[in-house]
Amino acid sequence: MAEVTKESASAEEQDEASEAQIAVHWREEESYQPPAGFKEQANANDQAILESFAAERFPDSFVEYAELLTWDRKWDTVLDTSSPPFFKWFVGGRLNACANCVDRHLETRADKNALIWVPEPEDAEIQEITYAELHRRVNEFAALVQDFSGLQAGDRITFHMPMVPELPVSMLACARLGVVHSEVFGGFSGAACGQRMADAKSTVLVTIDTYYRNGTLIDHKVKADEAIEEARKEGIEVEKVLVWRRIPGEYHSESPMVEGRDFFVDELLEKYSGQQVEPVSLSATDTLFLMYTSGTTGRPKGAQHAVGGYLAYVTGTSKYYQDIHPDDTYWCFADIGWITGHSYIVYGPLALGTASVMYEGVPTYPDPGRPWRIAEKLGVNIFHTAPTTIRMLRKLGPDEPAKYDYHFKTMTTVGEPIEPDVWRWYYTVVGKGEAAITDTWWMTETGGFLGSTLPGLQPMKPGSCGPAALGIQLVIYDENGEEIRRGSGKAGYICVRNPWPGRMLTVWGQDQRFIDTYYARFNKDSSSKDWRDWPFMCGDGAVEAQDGYFRILGRIDDVINVAGHRLGTKELESAAIEVEEVAEAAAVPVVDEIRGKIVEMYIALKPGYEASDEVAQKVSQTIVKDIGAIARPKNVWIVPDMPKTRSGKIMRRVIAGISNFADVGDTSTLANPEVVDSIREQVQSEKRARGDVPQDLSAKEKDEIAAFGSGSE
Numbered sequence: 038m039a040e041v042t043k044e045s046a047s048a049e050e051q052d053e054a055s056e057a058q059i060a061v062h063w064r065e066e067e068s069y070q071p072p073a074g075f076k077e078q079a080n081a082n083d084q085a086i087l088e089s090f091a092a093e094r095f096p097d098s099f100v101e102y103a104e105l106l107t108w109d110r111k112w113d114t115v116l117d118t119s120s121p122p123f124f125k126w127f128v129g130g131r132l133n134a135c136a137n138c139v140d141r142h143l144e145t146r147a148d149k150n151a152l153i154w155v156p157e158p159e160d161a162e163i164q165e166i167t168y169a170e171l172h173r174r175v176n177e178f179a180a181l182v183q184d185f186s187g188l189q190a191g192d193r194i195t196f197h198m199p200m201v202p203e204l205p206v207s208m209l210a211c212a213r214l215g216v217v218h219s220e221v222f223g224g225f226s227g228a229a230c231g232q233r234m235a236d237a238k239s240t241v242l243v244t245i246d247t248y249y250r251n252g253t254l255i256d257h258k259v260k261a262d263e264a265i266e267e268a269r270k271e272g273i274e275v276e277k278v279l280v281w282r283r284i285p286g287e288y289h290s291e292s293p294m295v296e297g298r299d300f301f302v303d304e305l306l307e308k309y310s311g312q313q314v315e316p317v318s319l320s321a322t323d324t325l326f327l328m329y330t331s332g333t334t335g336r337p338k339g340a341q342h343a344v345g346g347y348l349a350y351v352t353g354t355s356k357y358y359q360d361i362h363p364d365d366t367y368w369c370f371a372d373i374g375w376i377t378g379h380s381y382i383v384y385g386p387l388a389l390g391t392a393s394v395m396y397e398g399v400p401t402y403p404d405p406g407r408p409w410r411i412a413e414k415l416g417v418n419i420f421h422t423a424p425t426t427i428r429m430l431r432k433l434g435p436d437e438p439a440k441y442d443y444h445f446k447t448m449t450t451v452g453e454p455i456e457p458d459v460w461r462w463y464y465t466v467v468g469k470g471e472a473a474i475t476d477t478w479w480m481t482e483t484g485g486f487l488g489s490t491l492p493g494l495q496p497m498k499p500g501s502c503g504p505a506a507l508g509i510q511l512v513i514y515d516e517n518g519e520e521i522r523r524g525s526g527k528a529g530y531i532c533v534r535n536p537w538p539g540r541m542l543t544v545w546g547q548d549q550r551f552i553d554t555y556y557a558r559f560n561k562d563s564s565s566k567d568w569r570d571w572p573f574m575c576g577d578g579a580v581e582a583q584d585g586y587f588r589i590l591g592r593i594d595d596v597i598n599v600a601g602h603r604l605g606t607k608e609l610e611s612a613a614i615e616v617e618e619v620a621e622a623a624a625v626p627v628v629d630e631i632r633g634k635i636v637e638m639y640i641a642l643k644p645g646y647e648a649s650d651e652v653a654q655k656v657s658q659t660i661v662k663d664i665g666a667i668a669r670p671k672n673v674w675i676v677p678d679m680p681k682t683r684s685g686k687i688m689r690r691v692i693a694g695i696s697n698f699a700d701v702g703d704t705s706t707l708a709n710p711e712v713v714d715s716i717r718e719q720v721q722s723e724k725r726a727r728g729d730v731p732q733d734l735s736a737k738e739k740d741e742i743a744a745f746g747s748g749s750e
């Protein structure tokens with residue numbers, strides 16, 4: 038938590054001060070009631086639902102979610118807690134996720150849209166894919182994966198795909214076979230993809246030649262070559278690369294197709310035209326997919342999600358929190374390469390049989406009116422996006438929404454805390470005061486929402502996600518593992534007290550890391566078989582108000598949240614250190630008006646090397662190559678020495694303070710306090726010269742910067 042030190046205070050008092058400090062900065066915001074008329078049509082419109090998910094009814098309460106699905110065989114046990122923290126849901130049950138998202142809708146909704154794909158070029162034709170059409174495409178690709186790639190249930194396959202309909206088609210086809218998909222965000226580098234392939238021991242890559250981004254066709258296939266190279270370095274030989282083509286019959290990439298390894302999917306599909314593949318009946322506890330995410334240390338972790346529990350949880354939360362009805366037109370403006378897209382573009386909405394909109398490109402292409410034209414044209418009535426997109430649209434087109442005739446009943450924000458001011462613009466201008474907003478707080482590991490408001494029943498409060506989601510028991514612990522009292526205004530580590538069906542099964546291939554990362558901190562007895570002894574640590578700091586609403590303060594681990602995406606400082610630093618001249622590297626966040634945070638790097642060189650723009654460039658390029666353009670540092674500062682503790686750890690909060698023109702906190706414990714002033718002079722004078730001085734940081738931003746990296750000090 039934020040480190041605020043008072044010279045003469047005892048350690049205990051200091052703790053008091055630091056915890057309370059965060060909260061006193063917060064102003065209690067006013068509440069907004071759900072819009073008139075919304076409640077009558079809401080899926081959750083009766084307080085009784087809160088009763089049915091009350092703690093006393095745990096774990097049977099979650100049967101309500103499981104019953105939204107079609108099972109081949111009903112479960113014998115709702116929750117198996119015999120081997121904590123490896124909890125298992127709906128044990129004995131069998132089902133298939135693809136059958137639930139596609140086949141079961143054929144009887145009543147075959148001609149209704151399942152996916153509506155909006156290409157980025159505005160004059161290009163929008164693709165409306167009905168459930169019948171989706172069924173056809175999914176079956177054909179499943180036949181190909183089974184026959185041509187020879188994959189079967191339990192094998193892994195990696196996708197490196199942008200926002201094209203071939204991505205959900207590929208996911209559902211693999212889900213049909215029980216082949217575990219691992220989609221790597223299309224914007225990530227080839228190397229990042231290869232690293233994830235190696236971790237998953239996946240030998241088949243599905244990619245595409247190109248896609249539109251900001252008006253141009255990006256060469257994407259080249260990244261496949263880098264991925265294969267990287268996987269090879271880590272001992273995995275990629276056998277097949279299946280290449281979809283963005284524009285039928287054309288190939289837009291400089292990368293040559295390698296004979297015997299690379300294949301055009303459209304050519305292969307000719308053989309499988311009209312073929313059908315029976316959905317494989319899987320155990321509820323089998324794996325549906327992996328989604329890699331960053332954390333405190335080292336390599337990304339493969340969050341391994343289960344067929345039954347995950348699908349039940351995203352379907353239930355899509356129904357009650359997104360308020361999805363089959364005849365809605367639902368648009369989640371996120372990327373399927375992230376967990377939000379998996380849960381709330383593909384699996385949840387399709388399990389409910391609704392029409393899910395996908396957009397290929399950037400929000401402001403060709404102008405910031407684009408999203409609202411799409412909403413008007415398609416009759417979108419549920420809208421879902423991230424604060425970074427909202428901020429960008431507010432900045433570039435504050436008056437655009439009013440020009441278009443669309444009407445949202447609910448709107449979601451996800452990915453990072455939303456500033457109350459931005460929330461109010463979203464509510465008033467985008468939502469025209471007609472829509473209920475759900476601020477949904479959760480993470481890759483949790484499968485679905487942990488904290489939010491039920492849009493028909495619970496008032497909204499800007500900047501707070503709301504109370505715990507149905508059936509979720511949230512608790513905040515202080516540094517010593519003591520529970521922090523509701524309404525005390527003190528911040529601490531937010532945890533989930535109970536198991537829930539959406540939680541990941543484990544970290545792929547690393548059970549011990551799963552325990553260490555999420556459970557070790559607040560588990561008091563590692564031999565306990567009682568789930569109550571195993572609170573799940575989410576990794577965020579939070580405060581609970583008197584009314585039970587939670588404000589999320591951001592990550593407590595060394596993660597920088599750039600535009601809602603988690604980047605691990607360790608990954609950034611390891612990339613920087615690959616550069617020959619670099620001895621030490623530290624990554625810190627700088628506050629950015631649009632993206633929330635961006636990365637800044639501090640570098641110390643090996644003896645004998647001189648600081649130069651060229652070295653800084655190399656660091657930047659290596660980070661982009663290893664991780665992706667999203668991680669491109671705003672600045673690379675080459676400094677003579679890093680501020681360090683006596684035990685030699687880099688004090689990231691000190692340089693984060695400098696980069697943000699904020700307080701650097703106590704430097705008296707540094708081994709080399711004298712470097713602070715010289716780094717400040719170097720960095721801040723250069724920033725001033727460029728006119729790059731942030732406006733006053735908010736109290737929350739100051740706290741985040743002050744706390745940054747304190748987890749590793």
Ligand code: PRX
Pocket residue numbers: 330376377450451452453454455476477478479480481482502575576577589591592598601602603
């Ligand atoms: O810090 C929280 C922030 O995003 C983190 C999870 O990131 P990721 O696993 O990439 O998943 C993003 C999509 C769920 C959390 O630990 N976060 C996510 N949603 C919110 C949020 N912070 C505040 N409010 C939210 N609504």
